[in-house]
Amino acid sequence: MIHQDMDPASARPEAGLKAFEALCTVKSNTSANDDYRLLVLEAPKHILNCQPGQFFHLLCPVTDQQQPYLRRPMSIYRFDADKGELAFLYKVAGEGTAAMATLKPGELFNVLGPLGVGYTIKPEWQNLLLVARGVGLATLAPLAQEAARLGRKLTAICSARSEAALLSTEHFRSLGAQVISVTDEDGSSSVENLQTLIEGLIGSQGVDAFYTCGSNRLLKLLQELGAKHNIPGEIALEQQMACGLGMCQCCVRPFSQNGEVVHLRVCKEGPVFDLQEAMGW
Amino acid sequence: MIHQDMDPASARPEAGLKAFEALCTVKSNTSANDDYRLLVLEAPKHILNCQPGQFFHLLCPVTDQQQPYLRRPMSIYRFDADKGELAFLYKVAGEGTAAMATLKPGELFNVLGPLGVGYTIKPEWQNLLLVARGVGLATLAPLAQEAARLGRKLTAICSARSEAALLSTEHFRSLGAQVISVTDEDGSSSVENLQTLIEGLIGSQGVDAFYTCGSNRLLKLLQELGAKHNIPGEIALEQQMACGLGMCQCCVRPFSQNGEVVHLRVCKEGPVFDLQEAMGW
C-alpha cells in the first residue's frame, strides 16, 4: 500500500515542476459550523505558489473505519506562502472526508498540488460580483483575497439554507468586500429575488464580471444576465476525479465552444471555466 | 470493511457458545525486552474461562502503514477472570504484529476466543518439566500458573539466544517453579547439554510429563527421551490460520496416530498435541 507518510520524492521542488506531492503537518482541524470543517495545515513554501480557484488533491488517512483509496479534490480555502499555511473548508460527505475529519494536530497529511486553472481577473474588470452558495464559497474565498490585493471592488452574494449556515461572510467582509446574505429560510435566496438583486447592482454600481460555482440554478441565472447585459463570467465546476493531473480523462464535462460540444477535464482545463461555455446539468 | 469496533453480537454470552468475539480495552502495550512486547487488555469476564495453552485470534488494527486482513493467532500469556485481564506476549514479526504494536491504552481491540485445546495435567503427573525457547515460553506461562494452582512441582528450562533475551524466568520463579536458564551465548542450550540436563532431572527428582512448544530440535530430543524413559508429553504447534475455529481446514499438520498419518487442525484439535504423535519438520 502506498502510505500517507511515504516521503514523496518530489517534495524537493525541481526545475520545471508545477505540482508537488508534499507532506504537510496538521495545525488544526475544527468544525466551522454545523456542516463544515476547517483544516489548517503547515505546508512547505514551494507548494504555496497558488492561484485563486486552484485545488489540491488530498490523500485521506486510512483507519479501521474508513479506507478511502483515491485522493479527494478540495479547493484552496486559504493559502499563505509567508506563514507556510494552507487551509481547506470541507463538508463531511462520505468516506474520504470522514477520514479527513479524524486528522489531529501534529499528524502528517499528504497533499498534491496546486492543481488546475484558477479564476482570472482581467485588468479591465474593476467591479466583481461573486455569487455562491454553501461550500462553494470556499472556492471563492481566495478570489476575494486576490481582488483585495489588486484593489478591485468586490460584492459577494452569499446564499445558504439559513442564517446559521452562512459561512465566510465575515471573511469576505474583512477583505473589504460588500456582502449580501440571502437565505432559503427567509426566501431571499429565490432565483427571482437574486435576479432583481443582481440587476439592481448592475444598474447601481456596475458589474464587470461574474464569479460563481457549483449550482446549476445560479449558472443559468448568471448566464442569462451575462448574455443580456454583456457581462463575462467564470464558474468553478466539480467532477469525480482519479489522477487530478489530466492523465486519466475521468473528470470531463461537456462545454459549448463556438457552437460545438467539447469535453474538457475539470482537473486540467478547469476547475474554473468560462461561464457562457458551461452547460447546465 | 469490518470494523475493529463493530460491536460483536455474541459479546453477549449465550447458552452453548464457547468462543466469543469481544471488544477489549487496551490497558498497556509495552516492550518486554528487545524482542518481545506485552499487551495487557481489560477483557469481559465471559471470555476468560480459559485453559492454559489455548489461544485467541486477534483482529489487528488497520492504519496507513499496516493493513492486515486475517486475524492473528496468539497464545494466552496471562488471564485473570477476577481482574478481568487478558495478556499476550508477542514478537513483532510482520504486518499484523507491527499493527498490534501501535495499540495505545484506552483503544479498543477485537479478540476471538478462547480457542483450541490446551495442555492437560493428569492427576498422576506430579513432577512437570517444561522446556521452551523464546516466545514459546508465552504459551507455557499459564501452564506454570495452573501447575502452581494444582500444587504440582514444576521445573522450567528456559532457552534463549542470550541472557538478555531470557523472558519470563522471573514470572516462572514467582509461581514457585524451579528455573534453569540456558543460552546460545554460553553454549548451554546445545542439544547435548540439554539432554544431559534433562536426564539428570529424570534421575534426580523424576519427571512425569514433558511440555514444550515450537522447536523441531526440542521436539526430537523430548520424543527420544520420552520414548526411552517412558515419559508422556505435550507440544504446542503453530500453523498459518484463517478462521481459527475449525472451519477452513487451512491449519492442518500431519500427525502419526497408531502408525497412520492423520491431518489435524492446529486451531481445533490443537494447538496442543501429544508429543509422540507430532511429526518433525
Added chain:
Amino acid sequence: MVDLSVKLGQLTLKNPIMPASGTFSEDLSEVLDLNKLGALVAKTITREVRTGNPTPRVCEVRGSMLNSIGIPSKGLAYFLENTLPFFRHYDSPFVASISAGTVDEFAKLCEDISVPGVAAIEVNISCPNIEEDGKAFAMRPSSTLAVMEKLRSATDLPLWAKLSPNTGETAEVAQAAEEGGADALVVANTLLSMAIDVRTRKPKLGNLMGGLSGPALKPITLRMTYQCAKAVSIPVIGCGGIANLEDILEYLIAGATAVQVGTSTFINPTIMTTLVDELAAYAEAEGLADLSSLIGSVRDGEAADQQFLEALS
C-alpha cells in the same frame, strides 16, 4: 416486523443470508445461533476420502486472502453418518455441496446424497473436469450443460450450480446451467490468483496458485451476478467479498435473490447474524414490507450523467 424471506424455487428461506461453502462448518455453532441463518451450506465433499492440498494453504493479500485448501474430504459415508445428523438439529435448510472429477461420478454422488435432511444440493462445478483437459466444468457452456443435465436426472432435490469467475463466458455458462436444469446459480467461487514471498522467493501457497476471496473479489462477482440475473430466469445467489450490509444490498439490487458470506466470517465470525439484523433494520427504516422491491431494482437505464448524454445528442 419486516418479512425477510426469499424464495429460491421451491425452497423458502427465512432470510437471504447463508454461509459460503468451505467457510462454514459445525464449529460455527460455538459462536452463533445457526437457526438465525437463511440456510446452512456445507463444505464441498467428494465421495472418497481426500487429504487436500499441501500446506501452506492460505495467505493474505492486500485486504483479502488466497486459499488452496483443495477439497480435503472425509468422504460420503462420514458426511451421511456425522455431518448430516448434526445439522438435523437446526431448522434452517441444510445444503450439501458436492464435487467430482467426471460427469458420471458427479451424478452418482448427487444421487447418493439426495437423502432426507438435505434441502438442496450445491454442485461445485468449479472443480477440474478430469475427462476433458482438466479445466473446470464451469469454464465452458458445453461442459456445464453436459454435467448439469446428468446431475438433473440424478436427483429431485433443488440443484444449485456454483459458477466460476475464471471463465470468460459468464452469461453463456449461466444459460447452460439453467438449460441443464439448475434451480439456482451461486455466483461465484474464488478467482485463480498467486502471491510470492519475496524473501524466500517461494509461492506463498503450497499449491503455487489459489483462489482469491474477500473484499477484492466483490466488484468482479457483483458484475457476474448482474450478468447472470440478466441472462437467466432462475434465482441467482450472490457470493464474493460480502463484508457489510451495503455489500448485500448491492448484490440484491444487482439481481441476487440471496447471498452467501464466506471469508468475512473468518474476520468477524458473528457477521452473518449481525447482517441479518442490519438487513431487517434497513428494510424497516426504508419502509419495505419485504425484499421483493429491492431484488433486481438496479436503475441500469439511468447510470450515465444526463448532461453527458444530452451534450452528445
Added chain:
Amino acid sequence: MVDLSVKLGQLTLKNPIMPASGTFSEDLSEVLDLNKLGALVAKTITREVRTGNPTPRVCEVRGSMLNSIGIPSKGLAYFLENTLPFFRHYDSPFVASISAGTVDEFAKLCEDISVPGVAAIEVNISCPNIEEDGKAFAMRPSSTLAVMEKLRSATDLPLWAKLSPNTGETAEVAQAAEEGGADALVVANTLLSMAIDVRTRKPKLGNLMGGLSGPALKPITLRMTYQCAKAVSIPVIGCGGIANLEDILEYLIAGATAVQVGTSTFINPTIMTTLVDELAAYAEAEGLADLSSLIGSVRDGEAADQQFLEALS
C-alpha cells in the same frame, strides 16, 4: 551502481519500470522527471476522434478502483502532430498504444503509427472485436492469433500484445500472441467489474460496468504473469496493482522482465521514480550486479511444506 537495465527483445530499457497505458500522459512531466522511467507508454488511441464513455467514469471500490473511461481519442493526426513531438524531448523510449475494432483497421493504424520516435507499439487487444461477437480479441486464442499476424506484417517495430484478465484461457492466448509475432506481452489490462450506489440504486459507472485496477487486481495479474512466463519465450511485462517495491519484486520473481505501474500513480504521482530508487537500493543491498538473477527466480518446486509432503509419502 547496480545495472537496472532490462532487454525487451531488441529494445533495452534503463530500468524495468514504466507507466501503464491510460494512467500516464504529458501532464506527469509536471510532477516528475520522465527521463528517470524505463519507458513512456501513451494512452491507447484510435485512428478516429472519439468521445469515450459517459460519466461517471471512475468509482472507488474497497482499496482499488473501477474505470470505464473507454478510449476517448483525439485521433491519429493529433497524436502524430502533438503527442509524439512532446515525447521526442525525452530519451526514455516512447511506446504508442493503439486499438481498433477490426483486424484490418488495427493493422492499418499500426502501419501508420510506425514512425520515428515510436520505439514500440503496444497493441491493446483487450478492446472489442466488432467483426466477431464484440468480445475482445484477447479473449480467445484464435482471434488473438488472427489480429497479431496481421499486425506483425504491418510493422517492423517491436509489438507488445496487451492481454486481458477477462479470458479463461490465459496461457493459450499468450501462446497465440507469441505465435502471431508479438515481441512481448503486457499482462494485463483491467478486469470487468461493477459497483452500485445503494442509495440511488444506480450503477456507479455511467457505462454500467468497468475495469478493476489497483491493489485488488495484483494477485490475479501476478498469476497470469507467472502462467504467461511459463507458456511463452518472449518477455512478459507485468502489470496490475503495483503499489510498492515488494509488488515489483513479486512480478520479476514470477517471470516478468519489466513492469507497468498504473493506478498507483493516481494515489502517489511520484511513485514510479521512487520505485526506481528503491529497486536500485534493494539490488545494491542484496548484492545483485543486475536484475537477471531475480527475473523468473520463483522457487516453484519448493512451495509446499516438506513436512506435509513427507507425511504423504
